[in-house]
Amino acid sequence: MKQFKVDKVLHYINGKFVEGVSGRQFQNINPFTNQSINEVAEGFKEDIDLAVAAARQAFDNGPWRTMSVGERMKYIIKIADLIEENAEEISYLESLDTGLPISQTKKQAARAAENFRFYAEMVKSRLVGEAYQVDQSFINYTIHKPVGVAGLITPWNAPFMLETWKVAPALATGNTCVLKPAEWSPLTANKLAQIIHEAGLPEGVFNVVHGFGETAGAALVAHPDVQLISFTGETKTGSEIMKNGADTLKRCSMELGGKSPAIVFADADLESALDAVVWGIFSFNGERCTANSRIFLQESIYDQFVDALKERVSRIVVGDPMDEATEVGPLIHRKHWENVKNYIEIARAEGAEIISGQIPESCRNGNYVAPTLLLNCTNDMRVAQEEIFGPVMVVIPFKTEEEALRMANDVKYGLAAYIWTSDMKRGHRLAHAVESGMVWVNSPNVRDLRIPFGGSKHSGIGREGGHYSFEFYTETQVIHVAVGNPHIPKFGKTRKAEAVTVSRL
Template identity: 55%
Template sequence: MNIPDSLPDGVPATIPDPIPHHIGGEPAASADGATFDVLAPATNEVYTRAAAGGKADVDAAVAAARRAFADGPWPRMRDRERARVLGRIADAVESVDEELAAMESFDTGLPITQAKGQARRAAENFRFFADLVVARSDDAYKVPGLQLNYVNRKPVGVAGLITPWNTPFMLESWKLAPALAAGCTVVLKPAEFTPLSASLWARVFAAAGLPDGVFNLVNGIGEVAGEALVTHPGVDLVSFTGETGTGRRIFANAADGLKGLSMELGGKSPALVFADADLDAALDSTLFGVFSLNGERCTASSRILVERSVYDAFVSRYAERAAAVKVGPPDDPATEVGALVHPEHFRRVMDYVDSGRSEAELVAGGGRPEHLPDGNYLSPTVFAGVPPTARIFQEEIFGPVVAITPFDTEDEAVGLANDVPYGLAGYVWTNDLRRAHRVADRIEAGMVWINSHNVRDLRSPFGGVKASGLGQEGGHRSLDFYTEQQAVHVALGEVPTARFGAGGYDDRDPFFSGARSLR
């Protein structure tokens, strides 16, 4: 399809056509010349194309990354030298804040007020890992007079990074910053729905002085470019953020190569609201938790479990507030919920809304706002009295749709919270401190917030359990993932050794004496 002569309103000024790959320090078209259309969520009009990567393009990107790792300076730099480059990357990211916000809002459908600040968050990720890689310490153990044991930490190699389409630039920085801080070289495969802002990385890295070949990017469809990256023998580890079904395929595809995997997958996170909670704060937080970012967030509090004595009042207030949320064009500063990312995803979310009508009581939303006849718009949608067997209770929707369910006892609340395949996040609202800690401990989730929405410290682990992921990133855990730890043991004195072929055993030899260490 050709790009229209008249682009939709609000289109950022600097849009490549087509959006190229970036391989070995240079922009690159696909080897076979293939491209795919990129749509504006507010109108579903094609506004540009992106190079559609295939196996040949992934081969070229991995080869460039492998050369940069084997022969280039990046893995051999001192931590402090790499940290200086990461600091310059952070500065360069902040310099494109306004341009990035326009790109993210236009390409993803996110409200512009929520797209702003993504560059600052991305820059903070680079500054954080620049500090962490310099401050990290490795283990050393000394057995006086006998042995010194220490740990070498080395970058693993070529990292394959596959990222999602919700707040894409910031989420790409979550992977790029620790991978580069550790000394790895990378091949990034951004989500095909939202390739626009990823095109900024090449400019950012060049401005910061990152050596050519350390960063490579291949656009494309997940089943083609993504699969080629995961199965490539030159890729040493894969970090993926996305939905659980795709994660299962990546897990299977990576098995033959025994690649290291870190996967942050889907979620169906509960918010447990007890009668003694600050209900005003709980209302504000749970509304924000599911309707911000258009509901397209993995940690969304998409199931709200409310103690029965306050349930009716809470549902009434929640529905009233949801109905008042402003749905509008992404570039309008007054918009609170914009357009869903793609017509394919919009149809999927609407299928859940239709299912919910037969499973529970619709108390707000449920359809397209009348004033927005085009694009992927859905009014904030609230279902009440949702049974735990309902699809909208059990399955991730990833849109502005929430299920509210009553409970009578603490045990019932915990049982409902855990009665889904997922275990990414959980939220507990109560002013009983003992109950707060007790319930948080019982929730099957990688992360729990008490009397708060998702406010995260970058030092803390991020990841889920059950169908929500494999491994955790954040802080030193990210550096652990992108590095190998090598134990080195140095003899400081005579080592008792059995003299095979020379007769007899030395009963001081720890191997034969049954000792497990020299301590």
């Protein structure tokens, strides 16, 4: 495989790649070797202040907000073209940085380019207002205006695609933005900055500050000149962001954690269900917010399905993420690896039976967790209630539809759910009753850019995707126009003027 040079990562502020104000750097670690890949400029409040000032200036006084939609969309399409031209490098950097298998990161560049193309079309076709006529007196109509400076805080799982998922609608609708990527995956955020720089966007429209959530991220959230915060990540962090942004009345869009159930009934297409649930938890190294991490199996098929799961898990290819044959690579960081391993020990202490695949000797230096099944589980166990975010599947039996629904909903999260049954009345019934933002019936997690994406309960607030993103990234303004001779109350004119006596000294 072709390798690409990795230089030191700098901030991108006001159209320039710059060192941090403090001059400090941090090491970016390869999850396969646990050796340093490169150095990254570490951002603090001072760097965020510079980036926000640049974005504010570009929004208030630059051409981006006021240029024609057609002209702005030329830039958006140019970004998509450049992503496609750089797809091979993007997939390499993503695998190097995150440990995701190269066979999976190759698809991320195409999806990222699609994000920009999609919003170029959506802005032209769906960013429209409405008109309301009031007899012959008024016409009231709405327009959509960009809000201002968007603060975008992105995660380390599939970082490039998820960065573009936020950047594309933010820019296409005329906002400027400051991106704070996850500190564990800075390489493709830097590549995105290079691509946007090459596309020639006006200075300050797009900015990137690298650093840690407690410093750079917190400063972005608290900044009074940032109107929007879009965050994807862990629930606890999302809650803190909302608290810290409350004083400046920021709009917040939160896509948070998940503990998504897959319910498999005895009448389901079991082979398709097996394919889907294995892919749903073990692809992306299990680091997927919508992963079906809890599997509920109807008792009559439990043994049969578990045997098939064991056999399938034993054949999953664990290896070097740069190997095209690899299906599961290393977890993003040693700290996360320790967290996932700790959950497996918690499962052991709770009485679960642990079935794991094998890790090759060549992978011993990496952050590997073998694909793991947790059997003999009940829904009240910690491993069934808390997000593990790794290649770990909790398997639970059920007897009736009512029991399956009760257990599916008996969790604080509500991001996604999957239902497998040939009884479509039951499929619809359960889909309506399950507490989640998204439900797939007889299907894995298929992506449709037109749908709203987001969760309920502790899995998030708000929706992005399709025209739903416009509710977050634009301000709806109502304009009232008198077209006739409306009745205007003669306030203060009905009483006769009274003489006013002025006393003089």
